Amino acid sequence: MGGRGPAKESRESKVVMSCSSAEDALKIEERLKIRGADLKVSKGEKKLPTVVIRDVLKINTDEDIVESLRTQNKHIADGLDWSRERAKVCYRRRARNDLECHPVLEVTTELYKRLIKAAYVYVGLQRRPVWDQSPLAQCSHCLGYGHSRRFCKEASEKCAHCGGGTT
Numbered sequence: 001m002g003g004r005g006p007a008k009e010s011r012e013s014k015v016v017m018s019c020s021s022a023e024d025a026l027k028i029e030e031r032l033k034i035r036g037a038d039l040k041v042s043k044g045e046k047k048l049p050t051v052v053i054r055d056v057l058k059i060n061t062d063e064d065i066v067e068s069l070r071t072q073n074k075h076i077a078d079g080l081d082w083s084r085e086r087a088k089v090c091y092r093r094r095a096r097n098d099l100e101c102h103p104v105l106e107v108t109t110e111l112y113k114r115l116i117k118a119a120y121v122y123v124g125l126q127r128r129p130v131w132d133q134s135p136l137a138q139c140s141h142c143l144g145y146g147h148s149r150r151f152c153k154e155a156s157e158k159c160a161h162c163g164g165g166t167t
Contacts, residue, residue: 016145049112050090050133055100056123062089065103065123069111072122076114085111104133 019025029041056065066087070077086108093102107115115121115130122128138145142154143163157166 048086048106048108050104050106051112051115052093052102052104052131052133053121053123054102054129054131055095055097055126056103056128057126058092058099058101060124062103065089065105068123069121073118076111076118076121080111080114084108087111 017028019028025043032039032041053065060068066089069087070082086106088106089103090106091104093104095101116132118130120127120129136145137148139147139149139152139154140160141149141152141157143158143160144152144154158164159166
């Protein structure tokens with residue numbers, strides 16, 4: 001079965017696999033059923049890509065930030081059908097300066113491509129850089145996905161080379 005990505009263990013003892021095509025995913029599912037494996041197969045939900053706008057003043061509301069993308073950024077919005085595009089502030093990360101934050105936005109694919117290509121946006125009176133915000137995080141303590149070492153609940157550390165316990 002060529003084209004299969006590496007299997008990765010995620011939280012709650014799940015195994016996450018990526019396949020290059022839907023046909024490969026069906027073949028894997030059929031083989032699991034034939035062997036009578038006591039496993040559930042489910043398709044992952046598709047999430048919209050996320051971007052972070054660095055060092056935006058906190059006085060800007062979420063609505064102000066999204067409206068600024070539409071109205072102040074002609075280099076991005078030119079030719080976009082805003083009735084089909086979506087931009088939503090998911091959360092705000094803390095910045096070093098207490099008056100600023102880093103809003104993380106969930107955007108449609110076309111808007112994501114344009115934002116990353118432009119590399120900056122205007123929000124209010126500021127010209128701010130835009131970065132990709134990859135949602136995949138791996139813990140350096142337990143090697144699990146979806147959290148960092150800071151939020152890890154595992155008691156023992158795992159070896160980054162073999163995955164076994166460290167002494």
